[in-house]
Amino acid sequence: MNTKEKDLKYIMHTYGRYDVALKSANGATAYDEDGKKYIDVSSGIGVNSLGYCDRGWVKAVAEQAGTIQHMSNYFYCSRASNLAEKLCTLTGLSKVCFGNSGAEANECAIKIARKYSFDKYGAQRNEIITLRNSFHGRTVTTLAATGQDVFHNYFFPFTEGFKYVEADNLDSFKNAVSGKTCAVMLELIQGEGGLNILSREYVQSLVRYCNENDILVIIDEVQTGAGRTGRLFAFENYGITPDVITAAKGLGGGLPIGVCICGEKLKDVMTPSTHGTTFGANPVVCAGANYVVDKISDTEFLNEVETKGKYLQQKLSSIDGIKNIRRMGLMVGIELESADAHDIAVKCVENGLLIITAKALLRMLPPLTISYEEIDEAVKILEKTIKENN
Ligand SMILES: *Cc1c(COP(=O)(O)O)cnc(C)c1O
Numbered sequence: 001m002n003t004k005e006k007d008l009k010y011i012m013h014t015y016g017r018y019d020v021a022l023k024s025a026n027g028a029t030a031y032d033e034d035g036k037k038y039i040d041v042s043s044g045i046g047v048n049s050l051g052y053c054d055r056g057w058v059k060a061v062a063e064q065a066g067t068i069q070h071m072s073n074y075f076y077c078s079r080a081s082n083l084a085e086k087l088c089t090l091t092g093l094s095k096v097c098f099g100n101s102g103a104e105a106n107e108c109a110i111k112i113a114r115k116y117s118f119d120k121y122g123a124q125r126n127e128i129i130t131l132r133n134s135f136h137g138r139t140v141t142t143l144a145a146t147g148q149d150v151f152h153n154y155f156f157p158f159t160e161g162f163k164y165v166e167a168d169n170l171d172s173f174k175n176a177v178s179g180k181t182c183a184v185m186l187e188l189i190q191g192e193g194g195l196n197i198l199s200r201e202y203v204q205s206l207v208r209y210c211n212e213n214d215i216l217v218i219i220d221e222v223q224t225g226a227g228r229t230g231r232l233f234a235f236e237n238y239g240i241t242p243d244v245i246t247a248a249k250g251l252g253g254g255l256p257i258g259v260c261i262c263g264e265k266l267k268d269v270m271t272p273s274t275h276g277t278t279f280g281a282n283p284v285v286c287a288g289a290n291y292v293v294d295k296i297s298d299t300e301f302l303n304e305v306e307t308k309g310k311y312l313q314q315k316l317s318s319i320d321g322i323k324n325i326r327r328m329g330l331m332v333g334i335e336l337e338s339a340d341a342h343d344i345a346v347k348c349v350e351n352g353l354l355i356i357t358a359k360a361l362l363r364m365l366p367p368l369t370i371s372y373e374e375i376d377e378a379v380k381i382l383e384k385t386i387k388e389n390n
Contacts, residue, residue, distance in 0.1 A: 003033065018349045025052035028370040028378075030354065039378045040354040041366040046191075046331075049226050049250035049292055051367035057253050057291045064287035071283065073276060079286035086293050087261055090232055092241065094267040097260045098281035102222035102248035103137025105258035108275060109185065109218045109244045110141060112262060114161075116216065116269045117182035127180040128218075131167040133193035134186065136220055145185060148193070168202045174209065183216035183243075188234045191223035194359035195326045195333025200238055207240045216243040216266070222258075223331070226250035227296035227368050230306035230329030237328065250368075253292040255285045296368060305329045305368050308375065312364070315379040321386040326361075330370070334362040339389050344382075347389065353381040 001009065003021040021033045028051055030038045043049070050057055064079065071077055084096040097108050110128060117125045128145065130136065136145040140159055143151045147164035163181075166172040167190070188203065190196040210217050217240070224234035225247035235242050243266060248258040256279075262269070279285075295301060309330045316325055316334060324335040336344065341357045348355045355378075356363050366378070 018346065018354075020349060020354070027051040028367050028374040036352065038349070038352050038354050039374050039381065041364040041370070041378050042354050042356045043250075043365055043367045044254070045356065046223055046226075046228060046249045046365035047252070048254050049228075049368050050253050050295060051369045052254075054253065054369065056295070057288055060291040061255065061284055061288045064284045068283055070279075072278070073281060077281055077283055077286070079283040079290060080281035083286045083290050083293065086290070086297070087259065090293070090297050091245065091261055092263075093245065093261045094264045095262055097262075097270065097275060098286075099258040099260070099277050100256045100279050100285075101137070101258045102220075102246065103139045103142045103258070104277065105222065105246035105248050105260045106136045106142050106145065106185070106218075106220060107139060108258075108260035109220075109246050109262075110145065110183075111275060112244060112260065112266055112269050113183035113185075113216045113218060115274065116266055119269065120214075121182075125180055125182050127161050127163060127178070127182060129163045129165055129173065129176050129181060129184045131186050131190070132164050133167060133190050133196060134164075134220075135190070135192035136185065137222075167196060168199050170202060170205055170209070173206060177213070177215065181213075181215055183218055184210060185218040185220060187220045187222075187224065188238060189224050189229070189328055189331055191331070191363070192358055195331070195361055195363060197326055197328060198238075203238045203240060207242075218242065218244040218246070221245045222248045223365075224328075226292065227302055227305055228329055228331050228365065230302055230309065232293075232297050232302065234328065251292060252285055252289045255288045257285050257289050301368075308368075308370065308372070311372065312366075312375050312379070315375065316382070319379070319383045319386060321390060330364070330366055330368055332364040333358055334364070335360070336362065336386070339386060344385055344389060348382060348385045351381050351385050353378055353385070355382070 022030050023033045030040050114126050130147045132147040134147040136142040144158040144162050163176045165176045219235050219242040221233050244262045246260050313327050323337045326333040341362050
């Protein structure tokens with residue numbers, strides 16, 4: 001059996017895969033088992049933030065694997081405490097809780113919000129408002145938090161206590177608020193939901209309203225964090241201070257991590273045995289994340305992310321068949337004039353470009369370190385593919 005046959009026989013079919021088995025890679029360039037070359041502007045859904053096999057990252061991870069590969073959370077770990085210090089210092093927030101994925105980070109944020117409200121107001125104030133078209137994860141609770149009906153199937157009963165409102169509409173939010181509301185959770189750019197970039201005015205007035213009413217503001221930065229938008233975290237582009245942010249995907253540079261970072265008001269809400277996870281704060285993962293954060297928190301590096309994003313957008317805008325481009329940093333959504341985004345993505349892959357979709361859009365989340373030559377190659381393949389499908 002080849003890789004594909006074995007996969008289909010032995011792995012549960014929860015993903016519709018592209019017809020590619022990747023074997024090796026470097027930067028934003030990957031090779032499949034037959035030696036065919038691809039430019040990767042998906043970076044494992046924004047995970048390989050420094051590209052494939054960044055040498056410094058590999059060294060940091062390999063060294064830690066050969067020193068202590070894991071210890072339980074019953075012991076102090078310098079890799080974790082150093083990473084937590086960096087994240088707090090860089091965000092202006094106060095404390096970190098470590099986990100292994102975006103969904104888990106969001107679960108933690110939901111638990112913190114509910115416990116804060118329970119401690120202060122009692123059990124009845126437990127509702128969390130999220131936005132239509134949001135995506136917050138695949139656990140039963142984060143599916144419930146996700147404001148899309150297609151995700152509310154099969155797995156009943158879902159966790160109670162979520163309400164959905166229209167994005168970029170403050171009245172819709174205010175109408176949903178009641179004495180039971182304890183928090184709002186939102187992405188500043190809805191990634192899976194179709195690259196919807198929330199407006200600055202909406203976000204600022206929402207945060208002001210929530211602050212006045214002691215409604216916690218949780219920003220899901222699982223996709224937008226770790227330098228993706230040209231700032232370490234997207235909330236910095238909005239001039240707000242959230243109560244909680246969650247991050248995952250690109251933060252580890254390719255190893256599983258999820259963090260929930262909270263502000264001063266919440267720093268002592270979680271107490272021993274209210275939360276935990278065996279692999280959280282794993283030293284190998286934290287060694288990789290420390291390396292990533294050191295690299296991407298540099299202002300010059302972040303400015304370069306925006307510069308490359310602009311360059312990419314400019315190149316894309318000259319392609320026939322593209323109707324509109326939505327972008328912040330290197331998070332890019334491409335609206336096509338008539339072609340179906342999924343069809344184009346499949347054909348791009350055949351032509352040597354690894355690209356994903358977000359609803360009806362093509363989505364690019366290239367490694368933040370992608371070279372200008374790789375951008376040029378990617379754009380060329382996309383242009384050719386769209387042309388072939390006209
Ligand atoms: C991917 C994603 C998640 C879920 O992260 P996992 O690591 O897959 O659990 C949550 N929120 C947003 C915004 C995401 O993009």
